[in-house]
Amino acid sequence: MKTLLTWAYALPLLVLFLSVGDIAAGHRGMLPTGATTLALVGLLPLAACELLSFPVLPRMPLLPSTVWRNRIPLTLFGIMAFLAILLSILPGSVWDEGGKWILLVPYGFAIIATAVVSSTNRSLHHLLPIAISLSLALLLWSIHSDLTVPGTFTAPNER
Numbered sequence: 001m002k003t004l005l006t007w008a009y010a011l012p013l014l015v016l017f018l019s020v021g022d023i024a025a026g027h028r029g030m031l032p033t034g035a036t037t038l039a040l041v042g043l044l045p046l047a048a049c050e051l052l053s054f055p056v057l058p059r060m061p062l063l064p065s066t067v068w069r070n071r072i073p074l075t076l077f078g079i080m081a082f083l084a085i086l087l088s089i090l091p092g093s094v095w096d097e098g099g100k101w102i103l104l105v106p107y108g109f110a111i112i113a114t115a116v117v118s119s120t121n122r123s124l125h126h127l128l129p130i131a132i133s134l135s136l137a138l139l140l141w142s143i144h145s146d147l148t149v150p151g152t153f154t155a156p157n158e159r
Contacts, residue, residue, distance in 0.1 A: 006049075007127055011134075013042045014127070018135035024142065036103045040110050047114040050121055066119045074113060081109035 016022050022035035031038055067074065084105040087093070094101050118124050 006121070006124065010046060010124060010127060011131055013046070014131035015134045015138065017042075018131060019138040019142070021138060021142075034100055034103075036100050036107045039107055040103065043110045043114045047110070047117045050114075050117045066116050070116055074116065077109050077112060081106040 016025075017039055022031065022038060025031050026035040026038075033041075084102060088095070088099070088102045
């Protein structure tokens with residue numbers, strides 16, 4: 001049951017982000033928020049669920065081995081992401097485009113942390129080839145659509 005729920009949650013997210021469909025949908029106003037914020041909101045629960053599902057045994061570290069081995073760079077990157085958000089309250093912060101430029105560092109941290117935490121999940125290992133194939137098919141379809149009907153996904157002034 002857990003595998004089915006993981007797939008149901010992770011597959012649409014992976015396909016959306018890997019195919020760059022979130023950016024296209026964001027430009028057309030089809031997303032409730034910016035693509036960066038959507039990725040943060042979507043990926044952090046996946047990482048949290050992975051951390052919470054890790055079995056805690058008396059003689060084992062509290063974190064999965066991949067997280068434990070990468071704890072120093074993850075900690076430093078996490079501090080940098082936290083500081084990016086904390087310092088964004090200062091006057092002069094550029095909140096144009098829904099905070100896209102401020103949230104890029106936390107976004108990168110969310111991507112890396114989710115990848116490191118999820119690397120031990122076998123069901124996600126089986127899901128990845130499917131997500132990559134669907135994303136590539138969606139990306140190729142969007143390129144074909146934009147070539148046959150210019151302006152479908154890109155504005156004519158971006159060409």
